[in-house]
Amino acid sequence: MLRLLARRASVQFPLLVAVVAVVAVGTTLLGVCALLLTRSADQALTEGMARATAPEVAVTAYLADVPAAKADSVAGDTRALLTRTLAPFQATSATRASSAVRLLGDRTGAARPDEPRKLAYLSGIDGLQSRARLTAGRWPRSTGAAPIEAVVLQPTARVLDLAVGSRVRLGTEITSRTDAVTVVIVGIFQPLPNSGWDRDPLAATGYDPAYLDGSPNPAIAYGPFVVDLSDLFASGSTIDRLQVTTQPQLARPTGPELDAVAATLGTANAQLRKLLGDRAKFSRVASDLPVTFALARAQQAVTRSTVLVVVLIGTVLTAAALGLAGRLVVALRATETALLSELGASRGQLAAATASEAIILSAIAAVLAVPLSSLTHAALTHLPALADAGLATSPSVTGAQLMAVGVGAVLLAGVLVIPALRRDPEPTTGRSRLGLLTRSGADLLLLALAAIGWWQLRTQPAAQAGTDTVRVLAPVLCLLAGAALAPRLVMLPLRAGDSLARRSRGVVLALAAFEAARRPRAIAAALLLSLAAATGTFGLAFGATWQQSQQDQADARVGTDLALALTVPPTIGQGSVVGTATGGAVSPVTDRGVVIGRYFGTAGAPPRLVAVDTTRAGLLLRGRIPGTSWSQVGAGLAPKTPAGGVPIPVGGDSALTITGTSTGASRLQAVPRLVLEDRSGLRTSCEATAVRLDGRSHPLHLCSPVREAWRVVAISLQVNFDPPGQVGAGESRLTVSVTLPAGPNPGTGTWPSRSVGNDPWRLGNVATAIHSTPTSTVVTTTANVNTDELQPTLPVEVVSTAFAAPSAVPVAVSDRLADEVGAVVGGRLTVTVGGIAVPMVISQRVPTVPSAPGEVAMLADVDALSRALISAGALEPAVDAWWVGQPSTPGAAAATTALGLGEVDTRAGVHQELSRGPLRVGLPAALDLLVPAAVLLLLVGTIMHVTSEVEARALEMARLRGLGLRRRSILGGLLAQHGGVLVLLLSAGAVVGAVASWAVAPLLIRSDLGARPEPGAVLQWPWPAEVGLLAGLLIGGTVAVTLVIAVQLRRADAAHLRVGA
């Protein structure tokens, strides 16, 4: 038998080489995908976790109320536990501790009985040098003896008048009797941003004039006095807060290792409580590591699902090519098989011979596929996209790869054998084959399955975890069903051609048309060619749609080109700093959860309010918005008139004064607050010290020097008794004038003013007038105060603004918000922003609000919102972020991050992470393989089919020559036949690919977490690539057909007549 196989192989060498090539292409594709799904996926997980930021993987234990005597052991035990929890990863720990507050100075902490108490606290921080910057002196050292060395923040030093060398006595703790501690100041420092100072009891502000420690009256708190951690633990201080943060070194984490750590972390809380017992009143272990890991796993699963689609399509395509090869082999051997049967060979023996040959061929292909897939995978991972994602790898062989190649080869060998097992392996007429397919209804069954798959895909839940069977199978079914229907589509023009040919006079094109329309054995080839063309078309469209969706998701997620989410309070002039760092259009942004009427949103997802400078919406806002533009949306949101205000020239802060008078029996004072607007549109308030309304001019100090042209857009006066605590009688008429140095266009007239706060009726006849002189501008506010009702703890407040209070802030609401609350355009909402109820009117409805994709959200103008809030007495800026449109400075993101103002996200960065991140890049890589594989299989299939076809017709060609047809006419006829069929099949395949892309591609795309993408994916047509693909297929196919026919035709000579006449 082997001798028979060997001899037969030597004769049919070209076809068998083609079969081996097809199996090798298919199994190589499987091998590469197996490597992508295993080795690269593991590497992607490793790389993704290694790229996680420190906060995303840190494990922190928070403890409170640790007795002084046990503080050291508690810290040590906690560190050890966290380190054990993170095993096998190496980890470093950092401890931060703050003592309970102590009385500052003497026994009461207050200089006089009527003054508020003064409190202070100690802190110890590991790695202080990396979290702060010294401005004077040096860092504290552990002395082991009194006085303890300490450093303080600049504000603490300023308000306590401390300098290097100063000694400060911290008395007993207010909740327990402890020994006093004396510290010597050895340095003064500034905190560095994002260094964990938010965990400081005073958030690194240095002091708090209204510190609430549980007593009825607020105290003034100072601190921290930062000492060496060991000194803190030895100081006899109760540790009010103890924080141990352990940072794992995730250089090359494996999935199992991370799984183990995540599991251990789940029990860490209980372990810590058990370990510490009553040594700490409160303990908690918190970490984002399990969530980070779960997110990485989710991304891995999403990518795996989509790569599996590619694997399955590739496998089906290869199977189709092999099905064709099997039919051709069977056809080629029909005579031989019949002869062997007549000589007594049983079906079993023939099947065994065929199976043996198929296994040998598949084994050869598999042997080739292993190194080929390793090399292809290695080459693929060195493409820029994968290399940048850290996935570059050298060629290697893995078990999964061998398994995929082996199983693939066996399955494909089965496909090769199936045609040989048929009782009537090669019917003599095409009608019967086509009829068989039609009668069996296989294509209709496929169509039904595809329809079911598509419907399932459409109705899938928004979030789907893990590998999704429907998502894997549906596209393959759609493509296969379409490809099975393609021959039917192609038959329509072919039959029309046949009909025309009957009436024609010529012979060449007529024969081509007859052959094309009636030739048998073409179904397998038609299936392969149309499936390959459909796969190529689908692959390109899906790839483009996926890429565009990642861009859309990045646009919607960030909402602008560069977003800086503030972790520090917004300060005036900050916009200029951000603008200088980025070189783009800068806008302050409100981006926070709100309450709409009584609608609080769903758990953990309150309605979002995004307010931005909508006069520059086109520059600032990003995200798809069909049928309109962000500029048009923004135009309907911004106030129609500018806010106005009184300009303060640069350096003009030193010339500000305030003068006030009041009539009546009660003496009054006023606390002025000026709302300043900088060039970016940010409005911040600056509170000055209380001023007696005694008719004298008092200097008015701003919070910071005026370094650029600012404007005063509102003034608030909080009026109280002078001094507070008196009882009033009757009514007072107060007049307060704020004098500002003259700036450009100061304006005159009046400002709207109103009584705000509790019981606004206690103020009456409120009015504000502006007067300008060549040297100054005076803003004068007058009002009547009912001092009978004036309460020392409840002062009255008047706010004057350079703008009218908007009756309602116009907003554009997201589709989801409109659906959730039943909002309609023109409808009104009451939105609670920072405790202030702001009336809003719905001016538009948008699919989604920038930075809040798919959320219940609304978009407003930050100026309009600010006007509403300030008019209602909320002077603090409702600004949470800075958005930058079209940043032009190279490295804008890094420069903005270096400002230390908060977290920076860029649209480009998020897009890069979504499309080319280690956990995402597997899909485009697999698609990069699929399209060339489809092209290759199409060409191989075309060559196989045409070779077999022309070879089978060689005798017919020779006879046609015998009838007088010239060789070139025969060549022309064959080219017309095969070229025409190729064009039709490629066109039908392209149509199938297009329909499958339209029906399935957008539904296949998921967000990085497996949910439906927001905004929804929209099918993209990369026309140049699609046209290039089809042109390439056509040209490649035509060249292959021409070469094959030319070669085969040379053999169609008299020799055929001699042997086959």
Next chain:
Amino acid sequence: MSDLPVAQPMLAVREVNRSFGSGATAVHALRDVSFEVATGTMVALVGRSGSGKTTLLNVVGGLERPDSGTVMVDGTEVTALDEDGLSRLRRETVAYIFQTFGLIPVLSAAENVGVPLRMSRTPTLERERRVALLLDLVGLADHAEQRPGELSGGQQQRVAIARALAASPRLLVADEPTGQLDAETGLSVMALLRGVVESEGVTALVSTHDPVMMALADRVVRISDGQVTP
């Protein structure tokens, strides 16, 4: 001596040699083959398998070029024609009938018969009339729309004969036309061929083993080991 012109033979084969391969393994298919076929006669070419019959027919039809010697068909030296000339010769002068019929499987009987007429770009209506006439001549008027696979062997050969006659050739070259047929069918085909030669006035060179065919022929040319034998 007579002054009357000597009738020109339809086919004159002179000193034709044809071999395949070279050196010790060379096969001499034809050796100094010479003979003539007079116009309007039917000549049987007789010889065993491998004797060189098919090669000789291929050389006569211009499908193969001899190594040496000349072939004249109706006064045209076939061996001097180029590729186009040979094609024209086969379209207009020589028609083939193959042992395995040589019909195009995807075409109906009528379409097969019409192929030579398409080659000469005969107008459609005229072609259809001629095809109908020929199918009637060979007794297959009722089978015009059937494909070869739906016809018996004898019917297929009749279609082949009709196709051969379609372009009104001067010389019919038939390579064992009854080789695939049973005796009875073969006899009817031979009778048809003989009748066609007489009714259409064509010349026929027919290779055969069949004694009946030899009997029907005007003359028998025997060939053995590539040589014409007496």
